[in-house]
Amino acid sequence: MTDFIIIGGGIAGISAAARLSHLGRVTLLEREGALGYHASGRSAALFEETYGKPSVVALNRASKSYHMTENGGVLSPRGIMLVGSPATAEVFDHDLKTMEMDPVTMAEALRLFPILDPAVVDRAAWHSEAWDIDTDRLIQNFAREVRGNGGQVVTGAEVTGITRTALGWQVLTTLDAYDAPILVNAAGAWVDVVAGMAGIKPLGFTPLRRSMARIPAPGGRDVSAWPMVFGAGEDWYAKPDAGALIVSPAEEDPAEPHDAWADDMVLAEGLARYEAHVTEPVTRLLSSWAGLRTFSPDRQLVLGPDPANPAFVWCAGQGGYGFQTSPAASQLLADIVAGRASDLDAETVAATNPGRFR
């Protein structure tokens, strides 16, 4: 018997499990053989405070000091740059404002990202307040916290059935059956499937595929200090990654929950958009992949008990912000479960309440 069962071993589930492990015994159930196999193993690993709707931004901001300091910190400086052309002037101005960026001269832009093509790009903006997240370390830090508090992380355990019992829930997996009074649904793209298994009305989440290509460092350059670079309107981005560049078409194509892979045509079109802004052609791919960014209908996180059954707790809708929001989102979830007041403002707490969809 355990106090909390958490379904899902991505960043959402493991961070929730870590926080809840201070309140009781937790058991985390993950279908795959390791933590972070799905969306959490496929991200761009960026921390950027201004990215997302106001409640997401509030969670980002509230997560910053944890990311900076806890367990020695998981952030390292990156910075982001936005680039545009006369054709994208309007979107560029919009992004400049929402992302709180500062315009820079083309000379400065070229110093920061030397492969920009000045024949196409005539405007750029810069923002130093963006960091790489060591996502593996973050996941392992939370996992250590779970185990340190006597909790267990069970991998290779696919949840195949959930039944209501007098005590709470019985969860059937491919390995064993588990009982607990409280069930936390952190199943990423599968959250509505898990809700359905438990007889809870789904909330209407949409997994959106996003593809990624890894290409060799352009012209063999040292890219380690380059910023992350966005096309205006976020229709492509590029980011240094262990000596290479990752480039994403930044698509949002709706998909059923599945083990996602990159769409060749979407990837080619995205790489062409990136190539149109730089002087170095893409000659080959080192690898490619895709992940599902799962959004609630209003693109804000969903954290807390279902109004129809408070023993069923949602930890869902992390969208494109699951890593950066995880410290504050998991803390809020634990505060709600413990009946404690949250340090977050009331608007943010209300904006993430599952009750808003009922």
Ligand SMILES: Cc1cc2nc3c(=O)[nH]c(=O)nc-3n(C[C@H](O)[C@H](O)[C@H](O)COP(=O)(O)OP(=O)(O)OC[C@H]3O[C@@H](n4cnc5c(N)ncnc54)[C@H](O)[C@@H]3O)c2cc1C
């Ligand atoms: C290309 C891309 C770029 C991104 N960039 C960033 C970024 O820069 N910064 C950022 O913060 N976020 C980013 N994200 C978003 C971030 O990756 C996600 O928000 C986060 O990983 C979601 O975590 P999760 O735990 O909800 O989902 P997942 O990592 O998918 O975990 C859910 C888990 O539930 C398990 N599961 C499902 N059903 C069952 C079942 N029946 N039984 C047992 N287990 C089950 C799955 O196997 C899975 O491991 C990006 C995402 C993508 C795809």
